[in-house]
Amino acid sequence: MTTPTLFYGVPSGCSFGSIVALEWLGQPYRLSRIEMPEVVTSDAYRQINPVGETPTLMDAQGNFLSESMAILNHIGALGIERKLGFAQGTRDFDRLNQQLAYLNTSYFGAFAPLWHALEGVDESDRPALVRYGTEQVRHVHQELEAMLGERPWLLGEHRTVADAYVSGIARWSKYHKVLNVEDFPNLQRLYNQLEADPAVRFAHAIERQAPAQSAGGFRGHVTLEEVLAQR
Numbered sequence: 001m002t003t004p005t006l007f008y009g010v011p012s013g014c015s016f017g018s019i020v021a022l023e024w025l026g027q028p029y030r031l032s033r034i035e036m037p038e039v040v041t042s043d044a045y046r047q048i049n050p051v052g053e054t055p056t057l058m059d060a061q062g063n064f065l066s067e068s069m070a071i072l073n074h075i076g077a078l079g080i081e082r083k084l085g086f087a088q089g090t091r092d093f094d095r096l097n098q099q100l101a102y103l104n105t106s107y108f109g110a111f112a113p114l115w116h117a118l119e120g121v122d123e124s125d126r127p128a129l130v131r132y133g134t135e136q137v138r139h140v141h142q143e144l145e146a147m148l149g150e151r152p153w154l155l156g157e158h159r160t161v162a163d164a165y166v167s168g169i170a171r172w173s174k175y176h177k178v179l180n181v182e183d184f185p186n187l188q189r190l191y192n193q194l195e196a197d198p199a200v201r202f203a204h205a206i207e208r209q210a211p212a213q214s215a216g217g218f219r220g221h222v223t224l225e226e227v228l229a230q231r
Helices: 016-025 068-078 091-110 112-117 126-148 161-169 171-176 185-195 198-208 224-229
Strands: 005-010 029-035 056-058 064-066 218-221
Touching: 005 016, 016 029, 016 068, 016 161, 016 198, 029 224, 056 068, 064 068, 068 091, 068 161, 091 112, 091 126, 091 161, 112 126, 126 171, 126 185, 161 171, 161 185, 161 198, 185 198
Parallel strands: 005 029, 029 218
Antiparallel strands: 005 056, 056 064
């Protein structure tokens, strides 16, 4: 058995949500900081994730798991007693999987044109990308606003790994400055609640390399090279 290790991407990676979920889980874990795009596309990192993306999780058996949805479902299965996830085959599991799928495709994907506009595209293409991305981001916020309704958390009375995931993506709206979240009061309420959460504050501090107060599970950082040397 080994201490699970999350390889998270900076700056502003969606892996932020997996850090939050691990903090909520409360079990021992380590972190490995992966700079984007330099390290994440390197031959060394591709040894554990051939796609060259974050996050990647090394589990307690030393197996590597990639893709946020898969990692969050893995964490959720370990956190059923904390209601972070649910037993497969139940209605609640299906609801969680549906919410994660929406966040992982529609919500995440809406920001793709805006990220692409920042990545060295031809100047003549940038306005169209920003225009399209802005429309898409507003659209998915309208959808998520309706899905959330008056519930305190995305699935109801208890926070789940879906809320952890949205904490990492929602901040992209502020980063790209394409809409005012205050126009979506249900989402604003959820975002405020998440930003006040100790696990979310911990994840922000980790990204900034500032002093970070864990709920107890964090066992420190390890380098990619150290992990590869132990394989």
